[in-house]
Amino acid sequence: MGSTPTASTSFLVRRFVTLLVMGAILLGAGAAAAQTAGVQFRYSGRMVTTPQLGSRIDVVPVLRLVGAEVGYSPAAGTWAAELGDTTLQFAPDHHFVLANGELLEFPETPASSPQGGVLATVGFLEKGLLGPLGFHLEPLDDGYRIVAGPRVGRPLLVRAAAADFGATTTLVLTLERPATASVTQSAGRIDLALEDAAPRLDRSIPLRSRRVRSIEVGARGLEITLPPGVGLLSWHTLEGPPRVILELGERLPTPTPVPAAAAQPPIRKPSVRPVVIDPGHGGDDTGAISRDGIREKDVTLAVARRLARILSAHGHAVRLTRTGDESRALTDRTALANRLEASVFVSLHANASRAASARGAETYYMSLDDASDDTAAAVARVENAAGGGTHGGSALDLILWDMAQAEVLNRSARLALDIQHRLNSLLDLPDRGVKQAPFVVLTGATMPAALVEVGFLSNPGEAHRLTDPAYQQRLAEALAAGIEEFLRSGS
Ligand SMILES: [Zn+2]
Numbered sequence: 001m002g003s004t005p006t007a008s009t010s011f012l013v014r015r016f017v018t019l020l021v022m023g024a025i026l027l028g029a030g031a032a033a034a035q036t037a038g039v040q041f042r043y044s045g046r047m048v049t050t051p052q053l054g055s056r057i058d059v060v061p062v063l064r065l066v067g068a069e070v071g072y073s074p075a076a077g078t079w080a081a082e083l084g085d086t087t088l089q090f091a092p093d094h095h096f097v098l099a100n101g102e103l104l105e106f107p108e109t110p111a112s113s114p115q116g117g118v119l120a121t122v123g124f125l126e127k128g129l130l131g132p133l134g135f136h137l138e139p140l141d142d143g144y145r146i147v148a149g150p151r152v153g154r155p156l157l158v159r160a161a162a163a164d165f166g167a168t169t170t171l172v173l174t175l176e177r178p179a180t181a182s183v184t185q186s187a188g189r190i191d192l193a194l195e196d197a198a199p200r201l202d203r204s205i206p207l208r209s210r211r212v213r214s215i216e217v218g219a220r221g222l223e224i225t226l227p228p229g230v231g232l233l234s235w236h237t238l239e240g241p242p243r244v245i246l247e248l249g250e251r252l253p254t255p256t257p258v259p260a261a262a263a264q265p266p267i268r269k270p271s272v273r274p275v276v277i278d279p280g281h282g283g284d285d286t287g288a289i290s291r292d293g294i295r296e297k298d299v300t301l302a303v304a305r306r307l308a309r310i311l312s313a314h315g316h317a318v319r320l321t322r323t324g325d326e327s328r329a330l331t332d333r334t335a336l337a338n339r340l341e342a343s344v345f346v347s348l349h350a351n352a353s354r355a356a357s358a359r360g361a362e363t364y365y366m367s368l369d370d371a372s373d374d375t376a377a378a379v380a381r382v383e384n385a386a387g388g389g390t391h392g393g394s395a396l397d398l399i400l401w402d403m404a405q406a407e408v409l410n411r412s413a414r415l416a417l418d419i420q421h422r423l424n425s426l427l428d429l430p431d432r433g434v435k436q437a438p439f440v441v442l443t444g445a446t447m448p449a450a451l452v453e454v455g456f457l458s459n460p461g462e463a464h465r466l467t468d469p470a471y472q473q474r475l476a477e478a479l480a481a482g483i484e485e486f487l488r489s490g491s
Pocket of ligand 1: 281287288349383
């Protein structure tokens, strides 16, 4: 959908053109000629030809055809259409329709017709006016047929996954293909409509959440039933893969009209699936700092650049989530990897520990449950606190689950093992092993993903080594060997 400012600007241009056209028609062939252009609408054995001007038609005769009472209120400056128990209000120069008090927003603004009606596109007529009255359109050779009932969309598979945290639950609905979503909520229920789609639920993975009672396919899309006291806090969409993320919480929210999210643009497939390297932290987020001021964000970028050079030299396509000292939201980092359909996602970090003697590298992969041990949980807490996600709330709120991970997880475990194995053998470091923890930066990755803590900044000796170009190069070579071993073994 386009933005409102553009719509109103182009509206002014269109209005000017309309006036010129009308003037020309009136001067030339006379007023009757303006009626010759028209579009036919058929409904229940009856037909009307409604005036057309450019890409717009007069919607008033069409609304009358389906039996709606249509009238203009000069005092309010608005039009009203009533049919059954539905009342619509709309007005020229306004890009929304009120349907029984619910605000529907559109990227276009209807205009007054010179004949006294309302000019709008067929799309606006169907989505904003006929749709709320319970009809949809079927195109014919010479116009449209108006059919009762909602448009039947293409089947669309939806996979639901939920993660419960202290005060909130993140519900992730992964869509098989992009579709414009709109969300409305009433007491105890959320309705998720997906444009031109007939959603089907993938029931192969059971949904477990204390804040979601059930998800069913209903007349308007998906009906999400909530337990008493739970409401929708916020929602947003992500791409690569297309997802609708709903934040649920234990408070009764004030119902407000939620604007529809824009459809995600089609994703261009890269010819070669790149390795995506994520230098942890950046910008204001320094990450861990050693006692003498060595910053994690600088170490991770230096090692990432070397790793990218090595992999490129070996013929791999490589992308970094940041190439300079910039901040990046944790969720944007995997989103980039997903968008590029990366073969592998590796996030680089450097550790800090209260035990100054702790040294060595450790590799993590995503855990859907709890961390493999308390230390792993603590590392995840620190890295997750880097936060900076796509919306407010605690870092844990940002965890975006994707149960497709179940299959990806096994491969992530192998990737982590391959990397850790090479780090141990090439760097002669104490084996700290492969661990699992719920890292925000790894969640939502749709490819094998691992997070490497390349060493301890809290250990003075290791901190210095991490700034040594020769050691950084050896680290990068070990990481490259691990990634390549994984890719060779048929990732
Ligand atoms: Zn870090």
